Amino acid sequence: MKGALWIIGLGPGDWALMTELAQERLATAEIVLGYEGYLASIAGRLRRDQDVRPYPITQERLRAEDAVNLAGKGHRVALVSSGDAGIYGMAGLALEILAGQGWTADEGPAVEVVPGVTALAAAAARVGAPLMHDFVAISLSDLLTPWEVIERRIRLAAAGDFVVVFYNPKSHRRVRPLEVAQAILLQERRPTTPVALVRQAFRADENLILTQLDRFLTYPVDMVTTVIIGNSQSFTYGRWMITPRGYPR
Amino acid sequence: MKGALWIIGLGPGDWALMTELAQERLATAEIVLGYEGYLASIAGRLRRDQDVRPYPITQERLRAEDAVNLAGKGHRVALVSSGDAGIYGMAGLALEILAGQGWTADEGPAVEVVPGVTALAAAAARVGAPLMHDFVAISLSDLLTPWEVIERRIRLAAAGDFVVVFYNPKSHRRVRPLEVAQAILLQERRPTTPVALVRQAFRADENLILTQLDRFLTYPVDMVTTVIIGNSQSFTYGRWMITPRGYPR
Secondary structure, eight states: OOOOOEEEEETTOOGGGGGGHHHHHHOSSSEEEEEHHHOOOOOOOOOOOEEEEETTOOOOOHHHHHHHHHHHTTTTEEESSEEEEEEEEHHHHHHHHHHHTOTTTTTEEEEEEEEOHHHHHHHHHHEEEEESSSSSEEEEOOSSOOOHHHHHHHHHHHHHHOOOEEEEEOOOOHHHHHHHHHHHHHHHSEEESSEEESSEEEEEEHHHHHHEETTTGOOOOOOTEEEEEEOOOOETTTTTOOOSSSSOO | OOEEEEEEOOOOOOOGSSBBBHHHHOOOOEEEEEHHHHHHHHHHGSTTTTTEEETTTTTTTHHHHHHHHHHHOEEEEEEEEEEESSEEEEEHHHHHHHTTTOOOOOTTTTEEEEEOOOHHHHHHHEEETTTTSOEEEEEOOSSSSHHHHHHHHHHHHHHTTTTEEEEEOOOOOOOOOHHHHHHHHHHHHHTTTTEEEETTTTTTTTTEEEETTTGGGGSSOOOTTEEOOOOOOEEEEETEOHHHHHHHO
């Protein structure tokens, strides 16, 4: 029997923020693989007869290989990511592995990427409408990308007055990149430029902080915080951060 | 009675690609407002006892004002956008109008932005995994943004090796911006850089084209096409476009 590999974006983590298609594929899967933290967030919705395989963090390649191989053996496999699977998620690795194996639509398992609400959209919704104009997404993790590339991107994004969203902004051992990012952005933008720090959007332990560019580092930020830096037109109103749709004539 | 304003991202247009929360809010709304084209895509799911108010294109401000005023009178109002309401959608305008009226959480209607699968995530899912590394979203519409700002952003995005996503790439009267964008990107990237053109993702009339930077203008592109330009590492495999998670050491 022909297997299937569904690469699924879970959205921010609340079941109600998942798409109906993602819910349906999860219900139909025989095997569900993913980082243990994400699987924990949907554990109550999976069934006992499903083979749920949690993986520790950082073992993305192993997860993707196992998922590809199980689907190749004829199983219906769900490989899950938080947010959107195609934005800093599992979709790329899984497709790269399939390509490396010479996958074809005729002979290989059915493959489908099921999109989800990505972290930047979930974060933005919780603090108003900060992404109403052109924006960039930059991961501050230098695990697979040279720091020079990342720093250059921050400079270009700052120069272009893009709204800037940082994924993976900071970890226990990686503190300096976010400090450098702040310094670069302060060269181009007002110290009072609105900044939103969003952690666990739409979840019970959600934490929302609305602050400004010159002082956002005084607040706690970790790997799963989404950092949104406004452009020159962004402003706050109460607990909202709003970026206008355009520029004054 | 206290009204509610739910600003809802419908996702790419297929009901199954909507979040459960968006579906629930739509079912609970007394009044549903939005661009007539988006409302048509969900018409079969709305009930006869709901007051559905379609608006012509371009009347975004009127739509948002009507939605705010109806919620202020105590109605449960859903204001819908395609994709994510916070990314080139209706959320910003609605919140700006509320702010202009001096809205407060105590006295005004309840306000909630319900995120959705934004066009770039939906488009990416249908062509593989092109957004696995840092990317920019740029709208090529110069209705509210000076062309100089847009062109400068394209230059900076090209220089930074960002994956580039164009929203509103082209209309009947606006053809030149996409040609200029191509010329700028060709100065920095290989002519064979993968380009995806995605129209009506996940819908019956979906159209997917995988091509390359030096020739993508030979294909039809309109206002609702999402254009994804790869970075220096992006490659194609069959009908997939894949951007690796990092750079070779």
